[in-house]
Amino acid sequence: MKLKLLSKGTYGKPLCFLVIMALLVTLPYWSGEYVVSIMMLILLYMAMGQMWNLMAGYAGLLSLGMQAFIGIGGYSLAVFSTTYGLNIFVSILLGGIFSLIFAFFISPALFKMSGVYFAIGSWVVAESLLLWFSNWEFVRYAQGINITSAYQFDTVDLYYIALVVGVAAALVVYLLLRSKSGLALMAMRDNSSAAETLGIELYKTKLRCYLISSFMMGIIGGAMYLYQAYILPSAAFSIGWTVAVTFMVIIGGIGTMEGPIIGAVLYVLFNQYLYQFPGISMMILGVTAILIILVAPNGIMGTLHNKTGIEILSARRNVG
Amino acid sequence: MKEILNVDQLAISFGNNEVLKCINFKLHENEVLGVIGPNGAGKTVMLNILTGILKPTKGTITFLGEDITKDTIPERCRKGIGRTFQVPRPFEKMTVYENILTGCVYGSRISEKEARHKALDILEKIKLSDRTKDFAGKLGLLDRKRLEVGRALATDPKVLLLDEVGGGLTESEVEEVLDLVRMVKSQGVSVVWIEHIIKTMLEGTDRVLLLANGCDIVCGCPQDVMNSKEVTDIYIGCEC
Numbered sequence: 001m002k003l004k005l006l007s008k009g010t011y012g013k014p015l016c017f018l019v020i021m022a023l024l025v026t027l028p029y030w031s032g033e034y035v036v037s038i039m040m041l042i043l044l045y046m047a048m049g050q051m052w053n054l055m056a057g058y059a060g061l062l063s064l065g066m067q068a069f070i071g072i073g074g075y076s077l078a079v080f081s082t083t084y085g086l087n088i089f090v091s092i093l094l095g096g097i098f099s100l101i102f103a104f105f106i107s108p109a110l111f112k113m114s115g116v117y118f119a120i121g122s123w124v125v126a127e128s129l130l131l132w133f134s135n136w137e138f139v140r141y142a143q144g145i146n147i148t149s150a151y152q153f154d155t156v157d158l159y160y161i162a163l164v165v166g167v168a169a170a171l172v173v174y175l176l177l178r179s180k181s182g183l184a185l186m187a188m189r190d191n192s193s194a195a196e197t198l199g200i201e202l203y204k205t206k207l208r209c210y211l212i213s214s215f216m217m218g219i220i221g222g223a224m225y226l227y228q229a230y231i232l233p234s235a236a237f238s239i240g241w242t243v244a245v246t247f248m249v250i251i252g253g254i255g256t257m258e259g260p261i262i263g264a265v266l267y268v269l270f271n272q273y274l275y276q277f278p279g280i281s282m283m284i285l286g287v288t289a290i291l292i293i294l295v296a297p298n299g300i301m302g303t304l305h306n307k308t309g310i311e312i313l314s315a316r317r318n319v320g
Numbered sequence: 321m322k323e324i325l326n327v328d329q330l331a332i333s334f335g336n337n338e339v340l341k342c343i344n345f346k347l348h349e350n351e352v353l354g355v356i357g358p359n360g361a362g363k364t365v366m367l368n369i370l371t372g373i374l375k376p377t378k379g380t381i382t383f384l385g386e387d388i389t390k391d392t393i394p395e396r397c398r399k400g401i402g403r404t405f406q407v408p409r410p411f412e413k414m415t416v417y418e419n420i421l422t423g424c425v426y427g428s429r430i431s432e433k434e435a436r437h438k439a440l441d442i443l444e445k446i447k448l449s450d451r452t453k454d455f456a457g458k459l460g461l462l463d464r465k466r467l468e469v470g471r472a473l474a475t476d477p478k479v480l481l482l483d484e485v486g487g488g489l490t491e492s493e494v495e496e497v498l499d500l501v502r503m504v505k506s507q508g509v510s511v512v513w514i515e516h517i518i519k520t521m522l523e524g525t526d527r528v529l530l531l532a533n534g535c536d537i538v539c540g541c542p543q544d545v546m547n548s549k550e551v552t553d554i555y556i557g558c559e560c
Contacts, residue, residue, distance in 0.1 A: 180425055183421065186413065186422075187411045187419075187422045190412050190414060191411055193373070194411070195411070195422075197371055197397055197402070198397060198426050198472075199394045199397040199429070200422075200426050316415065317418050319452045
């Protein structure tokens with residue numbers, strides 16, 4: 001009877017989820033510090049990937065400027081926790097709030113653009129922040145800030161923070177896509193003019209999605225810089241964040257919830273291996289991405305879904 | 321019959337190009353109004369104005385006694401104006417069922433739970449109930465047209481604007497489109513139907529409006545319009 005229920009999928013997915021969660025929660029107790037730190041990076045990159053995928057894969061908003069919110073999140077943590085001595089978690093939360101406020105004010109201008117113009121526009125915003133922070137005395141110009149408050153955490157603490165952030169990011173995306181807004185996002189991505197004639201308010205839908213992903217990116221930025229413990233404008237607002245996230249999501253499968261998870265695992269593990277080739281690591285990464293795109297244009301999960309119909313974390317509505 | 325839509329002196333210009341000069345017509349409850357006219361007459365532009373995609377430079381649109389000329393596209397949809405596009409625009413990466421469900425949830429403003437039954441009912445009516453799980457991008461042209469009509473019906477329209485729903489289809493497929501329009505009418509929906517396949521359209525319309533050079537030329541019962549001097553002049557270019 002139990003087997004029958006599992007095969008039907010009644011309890012299969014929740015059980016799988018519980019097992020994975022149990023393994024993740026207990027990871028520090030049965031594995032070494034290196035594995036824990038790798039898993040922490042995977043969780044943080046996965047969270048970033050989920051947010052970028054929400055924008056590009058589900059809402060059709062291809063952003064090249066998500067690093068703006070990583071930087072705001074990182075700097076909020078640095079300034080509030082180190083300069084003002086605020087609680088670290090409050091500082092991280094403030095990073096999310098500041099990211100959300102910033103996103104709200106730039107959205108009217110950004111949403112006047114679409115497609116590649118939106119991508120470039122969002123990138124310009126992030127580059128402007130980089131310049132501004134590099135010339136701002138309050139954040140010590142381009143010298144950066146040593147986030148001394150982060151020293152109180154060890155690898156295990158940081159892992160648990162990353163676990164909370166990673167699970168929260170995946171959950172936020174899943175719940176949003178399963179809600180009424182999920183239908184609007186996907187309809188808007190596939191054909192915005194048709195979506196509008198069905199009563200979907202494009203601006204509100206875009207804004208909701210942008211604000212959620214900006215807020216979460218700010219939080220992820222804070223968590224990431226808690227691990228890095230030193231922040232520089234050139235690194236915090238670097239296009240490198242978006243390049244990494246784009247690599248992960250495209251390799252894993254854009255427009256699928258599993259894509260950023262698979263992509264993050266591959267990206268982090270591959271990066272660990274590539275440390276042996278410092279001069280050509282980016283070249284190897286780029287060639288690998290091109291090869292995977294040629295073999296599986298829809299990414300690993302997208303191709304798997306097209307061939308076998310497999311979807312583990314599906315936002316799809318089924319009949320009945 | 322109760323008047324549902326009143327278009328009064330509608331005009332639009334793009335720069336110096338006056339595309340619609342003066343369009344007037346009325347649509348009654350549960351009526352199918354066919355719109356004919358040569359290419360460039362302004363038929364699709366008129367539909368785009370009625371949907372809110374284009375803003376008129378002059379004139380008013382009154383829907384159920386309310387001036388909706390300045391309403392946005394989603395507002396018009398929620399008030400009861402649905403439309404299909406000349407080239408179908410399905411949500412390709414969503415399933416057929418999700419396409420209809422989106423129309424129900426946003427257009428009719430009902431919960432997703434309530435929308436499920438309605439979506440299945442519509443899929444049955446548009447004869448796509450066996451393709452619910454298929455991605456809309458994989459549908460053929462006739463099924464895409466069916467999906468367009470179904471998706472518009474899902475919004476609970478009082479008026480449905482059909483833009484060349486029979487375009488690009490074979491003769492037998494056009495007959496199916498005619499059945500589709502009859503089904504829409506049987507739901508109590510009024511229809512403005514732009515079509516180039518006039519023979520088929522005449523079978524399903526109560527009145528016909530002829531547009532040419534951005535003006536309404538003649539409007540009346542199908543046979544009278546088709547036999548009119550104006551139609552002969554515009555389509556053939558001379559009085560025969």
